[in-house]
Amino acid sequence: MTIVLDIMIRDVEQCLIIGSGFGGLCQAIKLKKANIQNFTILEKESSLGGTWRDNTYPGAACDVPSSLYSYSFDIAQTTWTSDYTEQKGILQYIHKVAKKYDIQKHIIYQQNVCRMEYREEEFVWYVFTDDGSLYKAKFVVTAVGQLHHPKIPVFPGVKAFKGGMVHTSKFSSRQLEDYADKNVAVIGSGASAVQLIPELQKVCRNVYVFQRTPNYILPRLDLTPKLQKVMNTFTFTKWLYRLYLLNVGEVFLLGAIKGKRWAQKLLMALWFQNMKQHIQDESFQEELTPTFSIGANRILFSDTFYPALGKSNVHIISKGIKEIDTNGIVSLNESRTEVDDIVYATGFITNPFLYDMIVTGRSGKVLWEGDQGSHGYFGVNTHGFPNLFFLYGPNTNVGHTSILLFVEEQADFVIRTMSHLDDNGFQAIEVKKQIEDAFGSEINKRSEHLAFTSVKDSWYLSSNGCNTNNWVGSFKEYKCRLKRVDLAVDFDMHGKKPLRRNSKKMPSQAEKHWILSLCFRFLQSVISIIFSAPKAIITKREKFD
Numbered sequence: 001m002t003i004v005l006d007i008m009i010r011d012v013e014q015c016l017i018i019g020s021g022f023g024g025l026c027q028a029i030k031l032k033k034a035n036i037q038n039f040t041i042l043e044k045e046s047s048l049g050g051t052w053r054d055n056t057y058p059g060a061a062c063d064v065p066s067s068l069y070s071y072s073f074d075i076a077q078t079t080w081t082s083d084y085t086e087q088k089g090i091l092q093y094i095h096k097v098a099k100k101y102d103i104q105k106h107i108i109y110q111q112n113v114c115r116m117e118y119r120e121e122e123f124v125w126y127v128f129t130d131d132g133s134l135y136k137a138k139f140v141v142t143a144v145g146q147l148h149h150p151k152i153p154v155f156p157g158v159k160a161f162k163g164g165m166v167h168t169s170k171f172s173s174r175q176l177e178d179y180a181d182k183n184v185a186v187i188g189s190g191a192s193a194v195q196l197i198p199e200l201q202k203v204c205r206n207v208y209v210f211q212r213t214p215n216y217i218l219p220r221l222d223l224t225p226k227l228q229k230v231m232n233t234f235t236f237t238k239w240l241y242r243l244y245l246l247n248v249g250e251v252f253l254l255g256a257i258k259g260k261r262w263a264q265k266l267l268m269a270l271w272f273q274n275m276k277q278h279i280q281d282e283s284f285q286e287e288l289t290p291t292f293s294i295g296a297n298r299i300l301f302s303d304t305f306y307p308a309l310g311k312s313n314v315h316i317i318s319k320g321i322k323e324i325d326t327n328g329i330v331s332l333n334e335s336r337t338e339v340d341d342i343v344y345a346t347g348f349i350t351n352p353f354l355y356d357m358i359v360t361g362r363s364g365k366v367l368w369e370g371d372q373g374s375h376g377y378f379g380v381n382t383h384g385f386p387n388l389f390f391l392y393g394p395n396t397n398v399g400h401t402s403i404l405l406f407v408e409e410q411a412d413f414v415i416r417t418m419s420h421l422d423d424n425g426f427q428a429i430e431v432k433k434q435i436e437d438a439f440g441s442e443i444n445k446r447s448e449h450l451a452f453t454s455v456k457d458s459w460y461l462s463s464n465g466c467n468t469n470n471w472v473g474s475f476k477e478y479k480c481r482l483k484r485v486d487l488a489v490d491f492d493m494h495g496k497k498p499l500r501r502n503s504k505k506m507p508s509q510a511e512k513h514w515i516l517s518l519c520f521r522f523l524q525s526v527i528s529i530i531f532s533a534p535k536a537i538i539t540k541r542e543k544f545d
């Protein structure tokens, strides 16, 4: 019997991108815009879309308005029919953008990257996938997301459960109708649960919500359909609305996250009004009241969650889970709930970053081994790992605005770094240790004053309580500071390229610019001579006559 191994070994490429979600596509488009075509995207699944390919549970939608949760470079062409577009609409948008920029041909599917190794002597990254393929690249950009690997708590006895069990990010072909007339348990009450429960409530006999911590849920405050239409008609109004949304998030939501009393009071009033409108029973209100201050966990937006909880077929169980048996869930107070199906709305493994990959950098250093969790300079590069960049990396998640704003800045930074290296004739670039350390200390110091560090089991924090996931300020601050990073000061470069005699040296960006302006001036002089010559001849003739 012959075994055919379908493995690949490829020549060195300029850039490998890992992941084909919003992040990977953004980097690919920016590369193309910079006229760099020699890149490949490795994707472990068999289609693109990342988060929006995986999270197909009923009710899945963005919870940051779509006008902000989309690429800025495509704003003129994009029209949203709803403020918070549902999963299908977002996935369609991602496919449309990929098609427009002809990205599909750069993607290799079913390539799960499991190991990356930096070969210092070659200045090349060796990237291995779990089918044995090997890819080599000068630059690697990881775009594997922060919310990708489902986190499923293992309760005692769970193996005996006879019904169906699924995580919200693994619904795949399941339909809402599959739950019709069933008793369904939803474990968790966070962002996904808040979207899913109102949908289940419509078809299930009973929905049992196993809640560990309630959240603050604010009304969506959507635009009216008429205003939505106006905002979506002109590029100018699209930008205006985007700017407005950005500022609302940066002032009010970020204000609450920073612990500003006025912002917290205002949002608390909105939340309480939202809850009181649908839940009148005071003891139930108490059960739905979070024990942490607003801003400490992600602030959620829904107009349907509290109304669903008010329905007679939805039950909140807050006692904690002791065990699961063949057809039920036993709470810590020994009460037992019989269920047919369980849906885990329990979130994702968020730490460490790149957790299913082994990454070794310069001198065999293992990425983020033995220190205080994942870290990076502005989340994009870490010392000891030249030419390796992260999109949506450590400390770049936010709870007050769109992740995509940050991802676009990071992708631009990668391009800037590539051309800096090229202009200076070096092979590799990495952040200096002392610069990254100082940045890390700043993050730790500023995190102490933010609301989310008061929640012990927050997914923003590593096991030792360090903030590894979230950015600590506004998007405007992140953008300005990243744009102002002085690569010549903050980064080290390695591997000066030899200037070969008789070989034609490629002009640098600055030289190209200089040559172009010289040509332009030359052309200008030629044109002015041509136009002034007949005049001169005429005046000469006139004189002569």
Ligand SMILES: Cc1cc2nc3c(=O)[nH]c(=O)nc-3n(C[C@H](O)[C@H](O)[C@H](O)COP(=O)(O)OP(=O)(O)OC[C@H]3O[C@@H](n4cnc5c(N)ncnc54)[C@H](O)[C@@H]3O)c2cc1C
Binding pocket: 018, 019, 020, 021, 022, 023, 024, 042, 043, 044, 045, 048, 049, 050, 051, 052, 055, 060, 061, 062, 063, 064, 069, 111, 112, 113, 114, 143, 144, 145, 146, 147, 148, 192, 356, 357, 391, 392, 401, 402, 403, 404
């Ligand atoms: C339900 C849900 C709702 C959300 N709503 C919002 C919102 O409203 N606003 C907001 O700003 N953010 C939201 N987020 C966060 C969201 O994840 C980001 O906004 C964004 O989609 C991240 O894009 P990404 O490309 O970085 O990661 P992802 O979308 O997670 O894509 C990562 C890709 O990398 C691939 N991959 C992973 N590991 C490997 C590997 N080892 N080898 C090869 N390929 C690999 C994956 O298959 C995937 O295709 C939401 C997240 C979830 C789960």
